[in-house]
Amino acid sequence: MSSGQGRVDVEVENKRPDEPAQGKHPNTCPGCGSHYRDEELAESLRVCPQCGHHFRVGARERIEQVVDPGTFDESDADLRSADPLEFFDLRPYTERLVEAEMETGLGDAIVCGAGEIEGRACDLAVMDFAFMGGSMGSVVGEKFARSCERAAEARNPLVSISASGGARMQEGILALMQLPKTICAIDELHESGGAMFSVLTHPTTGGVLASFASLGDVVLAEPGALMSFAGPRVVSQTTREKLPDDFGLAESNYRYGHLDAIVPRPELRGTLAQLLRLFERS
Amino acid sequence: MPSEAEMRLRERLSKLGGMKLLRGTKLSGELARLQDQLDQLDQLDPSAEEIWQSVELARHVDRPYTLDYVERIFDDFFELHGDRGRADDPALVTGLGRIDGRTVVLVGHQKGRDIKERANRNFGMAYPEGYRKAMRAMALASRHGFPFVTMVDTPGAYPGVAAEQHGQGGAIARSQAAMVRLPVPTIACVIGEGGSGGAVAIAVADRVLMQENAIYSVISPEGCAAILWRDAGEARKAAAAFKPDALHCVELGVVDAVVAEPPGGAHTDVDAAAQLLEQGILAALDEIEDVEPDERRRLRREKYRVMGILASTA
Numbered sequence: 001m002s003s004g005q006g007r008v009d010v011e012v013e014n015k016r017p018d019e020p021a022q023g024k025h026p027n028t029c030p031g032c033g034s035h036y037r038d039e040e041l042a043e044s045l046r047v048c049p050q051c052g053h054h055f056r057v058g059a060r061e062r063i064e065q066v067v068d069p070g071t072f073d074e075s076d077a078d079l080r081s082a083d084p085l086e087f088f089d090l091r092p093y094t095e096r097l098v099e100a101e102m103e104t105g106l107g108d109a110i111v112c113g114a115g116e117i118e119g120r121a122c123d124l125a126v127m128d129f130a131f132m133g134g135s136m137g138s139v140v141g142e143k144f145a146r147s148c149e150r151a152a153e154a155r156n157p158l159v160s161i162s163a164s165g166g167a168r169m170q171e172g173i174l175a176l177m178q179l180p181k182t183i184c185a186i187d188e189l190h191e192s193g194g195a196m197f198s199v200l201t202h203p204t205t206g207g208v209l210a211s212f213a214s215l216g217d218v219v220l221a222e223p224g225a226l227m228s229f230a231g232p233r234v235v236s237q238t239t240r241e242k243l244p245d246d247f248g249l250a251e252s253n254y255r256y257g258h259l260d261a262i263v264p265r266p267e268l269r270g271t272l273a274q275l276l277r278l279f280e281r282s
Numbered sequence: 283m284p285s286e287a288e289m290r291l292r293e294r295l296s297k298l299g300g301m302k303l304l305r306g307t308k309l310s311g312e313l314a315r316l317q318d319q320l321d322q323l324d325q326l327d328p329s330a331e332e333i334w335q336s337v338e339l340a341r342h343v344d345r346p347y348t349l350d351y352v353e354r355i356f357d358d359f360f361e362l363h364g365d366r367g368r369a370d371d372p373a374l375v376t377g378l379g380r381i382d383g384r385t386v387v388l389v390g391h392q393k394g395r396d397i398k399e400r401a402n403r404n405f406g407m408a409y410p411e412g413y414r415k416a417m418r419a420m421a422l423a424s425r426h427g428f429p430f431v432t433m434v435d436t437p438g439a440y441p442g443v444a445a446e447q448h449g450q451g452g453a454i455a456r457s458q459a460a461m462v463r464l465p466v467p468t469i470a471c472v473i474g475e476g477g478s479g480g481a482v483a484i485a486v487a488d489r490v491l492m493q494e495n496a497i498y499s500v501i502s503p504e505g506c507a508a509i510l511w512r513d514a515g516e517a518r519k520a521a522a523a524f525k526p527d528a529l530h531c532v533e534l535g536v537v538d539a540v541v542a543e544p545p546g547g548a549h550t551d552v553d554a555a556a557q558l559l560e561q562g563i564l565a566a567l568d569e570i571e572d573v574e575p576d577e578r579r580r581l582r583r584e585k586y587r588v589m590g591i592l593a594s595t596a
Binding site: 078079080081082084085087088089090107137138139141142145167168169170171172173174175176177178179180181183184185186187188205206207209210211212213214215227228229230234235238239241243244247248252253256257258 | 439441442443445446447448449450451452454455456458459462463478479482483486498499500501505506509510511519520523524525526530531534536582583586587589590591592593594595596
């Protein structure tokens with residue numbers, strides 16, 4: 001418990017390659033610099049064929065990657081954030097919401113619905129980092145909770161695939177309340193005998209890691225995914241600690257016992273199918 | 283002599299006296315009454331200046347901490363140490379005590395009073411070990427049927443390398459999950475800074491009380507300002523925007539009751555502040571003590587299930 005002591009005043013850089021800097025093409029691999037056409041990347045599930053770097057995947061594309069073609073049935077696509085605080089920083093929250101919806105084509109940072117993986121039914125709750133950093137406000141919390149309820153009702157396992165910077169500041173304390181809200185929903189799902197599998201993708205931090213993403217019956221992560229409660233910048237600035245090269249990454253979390261497995265993206269569909277088989281209720 | 287702003291705040295609180303049961307919006311029969319109260323609150327909207335005053339009072343160096351209240355509210359207090367795994371986290375205290383003739387389990391963040399104690403208690407910022415100690419106290423309360431009371435006062439869970447390696451995010455998630463499942467009556471009191479995940483980790487309760495000048499928020503004003511304004515110096519603006527004060531928390535249905543403080547803030551008269559907090563705890567216990575465990579868990583889940591405000595395009 002003494003790591004705050006003996007502080008060394010150095011600027012620490014997170015050595016993990018970041019997403020491409022502004023100006024660089026998003027299809028340029030931050031790991032090895034290779035460049036791909038969009039259809040090439042889509043074909044390889046957005047994993048770099050050269051170095052194995054996992055690019056980000058949007059929610060709809062992720063769903064296509066894991067479910068059987070044509071089986072996904074989306075729910076609650078109509079839900080939108082309200083603006084309970086009339087939040088205004090440099091720009092109004094409502095304006096940021098509209099912009100995010102226009103950019104991503106999504107109503108909020110999560111897509112939910114039912115589908116089949118290798119012929120087995122499940123409910124899915126899949127987050128999208130492109131919508132305001134995958135932040136969790138009332139809509140993400142509500143859609144996740146409804147997914148738990150649908151899964152319990154249909155006696156299906158729930159597959160959660162997270163990508164989030166944490167709670168959405170613009171919804172203030174109500175964003176924080178989505179932590180206990182999603183946890184209550186999982187508690188009810190578990191009480192009904194239902195299962196939840198949580199897949200953490202880059203990045204899953206803050207309030208999402210500190211709530212539903214950590215509470216799967218089985219917890220998986222993609223290689224290289226950052227999964228820390230506090231981000232590397234906050235930790236280095238607050239504590240002046242020197243960060244290990246693999247700070248907060250899936251590999252480090254696996255070593256410390258916070259994960260059941262690290263699953264490369266091409267194996268994710270098969271792994272989820274295996275879990276669905278193992279948790280099948282007679 | 284109380285300031286003018288303080289007079290206004292007190293006037294507001296006296297008007298709030300009859301509305302301590304404002305909760306989740308699912309209580310449909312209560313809607314008319316709630317609307318009435320919300321209309322009233324609209325007229326009572328705290329100004330940016332008053333919100334910032336709460337932030338300053340919540341962090342005041344002389345503000346009473348958990349153990350100051352423990353020694354005044356609980357008889358026969360016995361502190362429990364250690365998470366039975368790897369450490370005892372002094373940033374979070376747990377123990378057993380008597381209040382009004384019954385034994386309760388107490389869990390609370392603890393800041394330090396002087397420099398040495400502050401460093402030892404890590405400014406009230408708990409490690410995962412702290413939350414695991416809290417879960418151990420929850421299990422004990424559950425086993426013996428003791429009501430469970432928490433005091434929330436933390437800038438946030440500790441953001442450090444070791445804390446992450448020991449599983450900070452998962453510990454906060456599991457602590458909330460354990461609180462959701464408790465069969466015994468649970469009361470959380472926000473007594474100072476209710477800082478984000480580190481706070482809500484021990485604040486998922488049947489009744490959540492909040493002291494008049496406490497704050498409860500998703501992020502610190504400085505953190506929010508650094509991200510959205512790109513300047514931590516804009517903390518006042520950030521606080522005014524995300525509204526961490528007690529009245530807004532009641533209005534949003536996050537807090538069940540506001541506990542008054544002595545004029546000028548809890549630090550001006552710690553005995554009086556403790557007496558008011560004790561009354562709040564006992565009143566809340568009275569309300570929830572006779573509920574059956576299964577029903578209690580159901581009501582607790584229902585309360586949190588409806589939190590949030592949504593719109594629909596349908």
